[in-house]
Amino acid sequence: MSTGAPHAQLVRDATFVHLDADGGITGTRGTSPDGLFVRDGRHLSLWQLTVDGSAPAVLSPVTPVGDGTGECVLTPEGTRDAPPAYTVLRRQTVGAGTFTDVLSLVSNSPEPLVADVVLTLAADFADTFELRADDRHYPKPGSTRRTHRTDTGLEFDYRRADWHVRTTVSATPAPDDIRIEDTRGEDTRGEDEGAHALVWRLALEPHGRADVRLGVVALPHGDPHLPSIVTDRTAVHSVGSPDTADSPDVSEDLDLACRQGLADLDLLTIAAIGVDGEPVAVPAAGVPWFLTLFGRDSLLTSYFMLPYRPGTAAGTLSALAATQGQSHDAFRGEQPGRIVHEIRLGELAHFRQVPYGRYYGTIDATPLFLVLLHAHYEVTQDATLAVRLERHARSAVDWLLGDGGLTEHGYLVYTPDPGGLVNQNWKDSVGAVCHKDGTQARGPVAVCEAQGYAYDALRRTARLAEHVWHDPSYARELDRLADELRDRFGRDFWMAEDDFPALALDGEGQQVDALASDAGHLLWSGILDEDRARRVGRRLLEPDFFSGWAIRTLASGQRPYHPLSYHRGSAWPHDNGVIALGLARYGLADEVARVVAGLTAAAAHHGHRLPEVLGGYDRAASARPVPYPHSCSPQAWAAATPWALRTALRQSIR
Known part of the structure; x- marks a missing residue:
């Protein structure tokens, strides 16, 4: 397997996403923070994929292919005598305040399969100045974070006085379940503001394929509609x-x-x-x-x-x-x-x-x-x-x-x-x-x-x-x-x-x-x-x-x-x-x-x-x-x- 570059960065229309080699986000800080960023704020701070209970291995790390798009190839663990039952092809794209993640599970088996796919996600809305490696801390009195479930995913919401930012995540097909993930060792169900998991059980026909398309929209403070920039390349x-x-x-x-x-x-x-x-x-x-x-x-x-x-x-x-x-x-x-x-x-x-x-x-x-x-x-x-x-x-x-x-x-x-x-x-x-x-x-x-x-x-x-x-x-x-x-x-x-x-x-x-x-x-x-x-x-x-x-x-x-x-x-x-x-x-x-x-x-x-x-x-x-x-x-x-x-x-x- 390729060890590849540990991180990839996709940029387009005043929006960028910093990803791990597998296309994930872990919420790091310091000299190289990861996440989805728009207008100096982090709109996704966690984006972790598991298939059948574990993170798939990286066959080919995220590689930019142009116009804010990157691709990678993942697979569950396998051996020479028992190769993985399926492969995950991942294509991710950023645009003006948007991030799209298309997961394609391709069966390598002559038998029908069911794959348990879980995407764990969160949005901390951290300011870029908070994320730098200079140990500065900024009080945020009266701030609140809430997460709302929708028919097709989640909406993350952050408010502080007159400041209001949101991130919406929608999936096709809609997840079979949405659950709260306790990533801090605490009971988060009462406040509903921690990490959440979108869950699918995907049926794969013999040598068949199943796709999950995730669309993320960052809605920054003020006018949330970011314009696309068309440069004259000639x-x-x-x-x-x-x-x-x-x-x-x-x-x-x-x-x-x-x-x-x-x-x-x-x-x-x-x-x-x-x-x-x-x-x-x-x-x-x-x-x-x-x-x-x-x-x-x-x-x-x-x-x-x-x-x-x-x-x-x-x-x-x-x-x-x-x-x-x-x-x-x-x-x-x-x-x-x-x-x-x-x-x-x-x-x-x-x-x-x-x-x-x-x-x-x-x-x-x-x-x-x-x-x-x-x-x-x-x-x-x-x-x-x-x-x-x-x-x-x-x-x-x-x-x-x-x-x-x-x-x-x-x-x-x-x-x-x-x-x-x-x-x-x-x-x-x-x-x-x-x-x-x-x-x-x-x-x-x-x-x-x-x-x-x-x-x-x-x-x-x-x-x-x-x-x-x-x-x-x-x-x-x-x-x-x-x-x-x-x-x-x-x-x-x-x-x-x-x-x-x-x-x-x-x-x-x-x-x-x-x-x-x-x-x-x-x-x-x-x-x-x-x-x-x-x-x-x-x-x-x-x-x-x-x-x-x-x-x-x-x-x-x-x-x-x-x-x-x-x-x-x-x-x-x-x-x-x-x-x-x-x-x-x-x-x-x-x-x-x-x-x-x-x-x-x-x-x-x-x-x-x-x-x-x-x-x-x-x-x-x-x-x-x-x-x-x-x-x-x-x-x-x-x-x-x-x-x-x-x-x-x-x-x-x-």
Whole structure:
């Protein structure tokens, strides 16, 4: 029998299910919780099949076969001389708030059989923030859970004040019996809220077949009807085709990685509301933790895909303009003009037990919004969106100059948020913005890449003001601010001894001197002069940075380096994608080729799907890239990275 992968994940239309190899759910928590998830809530926490009193063995584990569907093959225990009497073929599919499980029992016997089939199930409606491995507990005063029997199955119901969510389960044929299962060693019959079992006695004719079809509908709080998302899979050819004559020779592995990335982005596309109330499709950040709109992630994903799918950028920009900050709210970091970091729709966000309902704690989403807005105009030569979002763009610039810190501090700065994110750049884990000795920078912190984004945002918005909004005085002012920022940055961030930019400036204006991959983003934004940019680009391909698979987040040999640290030694594909675009900007074709080759080889070891994060181990130490244990997969900006690499290859040979 195949031992296979221990888990499988099916994703579609803002809904995902995390399953064991046999298609079951056990209600796990921690780094890899299983269950059916919709809008940050778990709508199934138990889904266990038994046949004739025991769990069937796995002949073939759940394997995704496309479009949110997985298949597996199970069988009762047997021996060589007494093989199993029947086989269970299982096909499971997720859609917009739905989960379908079709069980087909196929008899292998010449005699009639009766199979006792039992499915034990429950719904705990846990918020995703409860399930993380950080031992946090959240009170839920007045909450109630109830289970109601229906003619064809069950309805699970959870209420707390004005919060109401449900999960319905219906079966064809209807179960012969429904019973309460005591999974906690207690009498649950009085409260009727524990696990339940659906029971069938299925008659099988000789070599016959019997099917049970189970349909699950998750009904989240608010509007329970989740829209299906239809992505235009031909749109990749609408502006720039991978087959066009100006594309360089692309390896088969890179082409396969691009195709897999496109398929993953289709799965991760979710519905959002645009700036004028229109429905738009946007890339969610990833599963299991981030199946929602994320400012930074969605913006960079859209930028990577811009030459191939400009509609993704248009949807993202409209959705983020619709959620742009309007007032000051310290709890969630909202400020006028600021672009949102993430949007959560779960119970804990609803009751403000976590700040992430609309959380604005990001230093870089606002300048990246401006970068993408101009880039969309530049690529499509269609000014419609730039005109439509002019007010939002000007408000974003006002945030850069005001609450963002450019006027007061000379740089974009953030102060660690004790109730939210300590670090508010893309390396947002605790301790990620550190000195060479490993100590965390103390705020207000000015991370280097955010200054590059701000410089690029000012330059690009000046071009919109000049060519689209017809406001030359505003364009001149933005160009002046960009010039001054570039001059300050070159003076304050450059570390002469290391011949490399500092990771950040701390609240005292001192350089945070760790050697980090963030410097590569400065090539993409263009804030460095050409000579320094080329030196930085070549430095990032030295062995302490470049593992052979990818550029590490932190150069090895420094005290805080750890190859399995989230941001202090691991390697992120999207980070490398940004760096590759920066290398191409300065004509560093050999360096681009090495980054592309390393990441393409890494993708080939993962079925051509780049994970969110790779371990930072040297390629010479292992024949395969070492996986990061808590990596999201699929993950949007990792899925889009092969397309950024394709673009970098094309640009580097021009």
